[in-house]
Amino acid sequence: MEFKVPTMAELMAAGEEPEILFWVGCAGSYDERAQKITRDICKILHHVGLKYAVLGTEESCTGDPAKRAGNEFLFQMQAMTNIEVLNAYNIKKIVTGCPHCFNTIKNEYPGLGGTYEVIHHTQLIQELINEGKLKAEGGESFKGKKITYHDPCYLGRANGVYEAPRKALEVLDADLVEMKRCKANGLCCGAGGAQMFKEPEKGKKDVNIERIEEALSTEPQFIAAGCPFCMTMLNDGVKLKDKEQEVKVLDIAEITARANGL
Amino acid sequence: MALAGTALFAYNARKVVRNIKLGRAVNRTDQPQKRLLTMLKVAFGQTKMAVRPVPFFLHLIVYLGFVIINLEVLEIVIDGAFGTHRVFAGLGGFYNFLIGSFEFLAAGVWLACAIFLIRRNVVKIKRFSGVEMKNWPKSDANYILITEILLMTAFLTMNAADVKLQSLGATHYIEAGAFPVSTWFVGLLPNSVDSLIFIERFCWWFHIAGIFAFLNYLPYSKHFHIMLAFPNTYFSNLKPKGQFTNMDSVTNEVKAMLDPSFVPADTAPGKFGAKDIQDLSRINLLNAYTCTECGRCTSVCPANITGKLLSPRKIMMDTRDRMEEVGKNIDKHGLEHQDGKSLLDDYITREEIWACTSCNACVEACPVNIDPLEIIVELRRYAVMEESVAPASINAMLGNVENNGAPWKYSPADRFNWSEGN
Incomplete structure (x- = not known):
């Protein structure tokens, strides 16, 4: 650094x-x-x-x-x-x-x-955007790019934070698309409740596959995340679906840093 | 009949209260204003139903019908008791408006219940199926809907017979009320005054008897939610959903470990977590009796959606069924009886509790603020803290947190290495 x-x-x-x-x-x-x-x-x-x-x-x-x-x-x-x-x-x-x-x-x-x-x-x-300390300039342009945001359970439902991450994306002038299951109805990535550290119980499919299918159905260029566990699950999903070239999973912080050329 | 009906209900309701009191007492009486508001919004105002507009609308009709038509029951009872006929007819135009509205509502309830039956049995909406929805729970739902249809049929037939008697100028049957719906069925009824009086009386008795029978059916049925939804929402969790309770008993032990001079004020040992219903809180148990098995929780559960065994609805139904079993044991053998069974393992399996992602989707989806997650966590606490039984990978993770301060096997000394990358 x-x-x-x-x-x-x-x-x-x-x-x-x-x-x-x-x-x-x-x-x-x-x-x-x-x-x-x-x-x-x-x-x-x-x-x-x-x-x-x-x-x-x-x-x-x-x-x-x-x-x-x-x-x-x-x-x-x-x-x-x-x-x-x-x-x-x-x-x-x-x-x-x-x-x-x-x-x-x-x-x-x-x-x-x-x-x-x-x-x-x-x-x-x-907060930094609201205070004018942070803009989306001097870096990569996300203008018109299709971005869908995945709500982390422990930020969204658990604590009611739905707007802040979306506001951070709105400043990019990108094309924000919502998945059907979003905000209070958002679907878990499959990692919460200590699931991150164990194999899933047997079932029809993995939770992150269910989620990535929904994310990919919006045909995004970027999937925005706000949680390192969601990041792992979504990335694995994109890899399994062989979509690594078309779709990038990025944290809101990464998107912000890129947009500001940091 | 009214006395017997009410007494029997009181007897059964007391048993339900006794069963709920088998649980641990918790204090949920803080912030009474906020609690009252939650109850008014969620239970009375049904705000959480609106997420699904079709059932919301149909359910609203049945709910309003139930509440409002019961106003008319007051008149039906007075008429029956004192031999009057339409004792409130003196209200004039307003009375006609009331009776007319009741008729529309009754027809609405009839239709809504018919649609509900079709949704369950013909369209077979997925939410109403599942391993826990066989046998009694399945019949229970249909019995409730059929009973409501029969009650509304009796109500409308009684009115139809009445309006015909009124038009025939039968003594006692003074002209009163407006009958926008039942008028249509007048032609189906016989013309003899005696038969009409018989039909009118029969339907009156059927309606009244039906109401008391239904009242006594409630404690055996998922339909109990029509009463318990109110206390259940009043006592619901007002804290952020992600906040799990901190166990005071553990706090005392941890403080004593970190500081040997620490002496806890309250030393109640007890069990960590829950193995059976007595270890759960009274709120958990009230939740279980309140559940009306609508399946919204299960339909949004990521584990269930992807084919795992876990179903939050089953967690609630198992808790209630186990509570009923323990209650029956107490009735038969006394309070101290042990049947060698428990909620964990005999009802809810380990595979179910470990499939939960604690995502709170079930809690969010419940129209009456039931919290299946808290029960799952209490069962996990028992498995981990009392038995040290957990999936091997969970034990490995716990070992890492304990030894390295991270869920993975990395050295704490390397924790800041990220700052050297790019």
Whole structure:
């Protein structure tokens, strides 16, 4: 990367505090595909000049997959350890790169002593667009391109965030098409509830195939995602359908970064 | 009959309440205004039905018919009890308007129920099928619709006989009311005053007896939703759907682990998660009795759509059936009786609970705010925390979170390596 990503430890050593903490998440940290999204979120933060930091190696799993799988012990162990770190750094506002981290920190951490203002990166992008700090210029043009957006369950139904990601796409002047099952009726990609980490039960087909068929039926050039797990599932679906040349699955952060030439 | 009917209903309704109270108590009395508003919108206003316009419209007619025609039952009862005829006829033009509207509604209910029967049995809409929709649940739905058709037929026939008696100038049958629908059937009725009086009386008794019979059918039927939808929506979850409960019992243990000097205020040990209905919350159990098996949940469930065993509707029906079984055991053998069965494994299989993506589509789809996901999670909690039994890949993931702070087997030291890429 062309700039150094600041960590909380460094900022603290310099006696500074960030405006916002970027919570990267496990997928964003380790998954190769999701790492690109993570870097693009940093590029956006850097580009608009927002004072931010990441926890780096001090970050740990929020406990989300453990909680959805029924291991409340492990979840609370993770949560309390993370809350200790966050509170020690006096964190007030957090942006996450993952709807699962977003949901967990926003909704389930307050009851365990961790209360922060938590937003998802698509909400941050929308805020930056509204404030005029972020436009769609200086980069790749998406004008007239056909884009369909897949609602992540833990952003949409779980927390009612439907507009922010769409606003982030509207600024592109692209041709936005909705799938039949969208917003509150959106169909899961198949990865939620710890499904990401196991083989599916036997059935007629995989959930991500059902979803990708619906996405492809809108004949898009881009499928927009907002979650690293959805990204994996949708990408696998596109590959299985042999449509990698025609259709690209991109995160809203990647689209934004591209549109701004970052 | 009225006394016996009401007493029997009270007896059965008390059993339902007792069964629901087998569950854990939870506090859902916060934000009464918001709760009342939710109930008015979702149950009374049926806002969540509107997603599917055809059943919404048909259901609305039946719902309005049920509520409004029951106003007329008041008059029917007074007439019967005091030997009056159309005691509210004094309302004049407004009375005619009322009776006329009731007739249109009754005809509407009749038609809507007929269409519902066709949708279930002729068109065979997919939502009404499934492994859990065999035998009783299937008959139950048809019995309800047929009963409503019979009740409306009796109501309209009674009016038709009445209007004919009125036109024949029969004593007692004073001219009152407007009969825009039943007038059409007058020709089908006999001309003898005695026969007409018999038909009119027969239909009166049939309607009244039918109502009390129906009332007592409710506690055995999915149709109980006409009452339970109201408390069910009032006590529904007001928090974001993605927010799962934090278990206080676990919080105490984790705090004690992290800080040995910590002494929890409340040390209620108990079980982690749910194996049987007693481990579920009273809200979960109320949900189960409220379910009217419409199948909207199952029809949007990603697991079910793709052919997995999981059906959120079955989760609710299994919970109710198990609760009924436990209730019957208590009646027969007393409160402490154990039958060696449980909700998990004897009703709901592991394969079902592990197929859930926790996507909340079922919760969103339910027109009366039932939450099948919470039951699934409670069953998972039992399997994982009490038994340590989970799919091998889930155990591997949990092991990774515990040891590496990530669901995959990567070193925590490498967590920031992404910043070195491009």
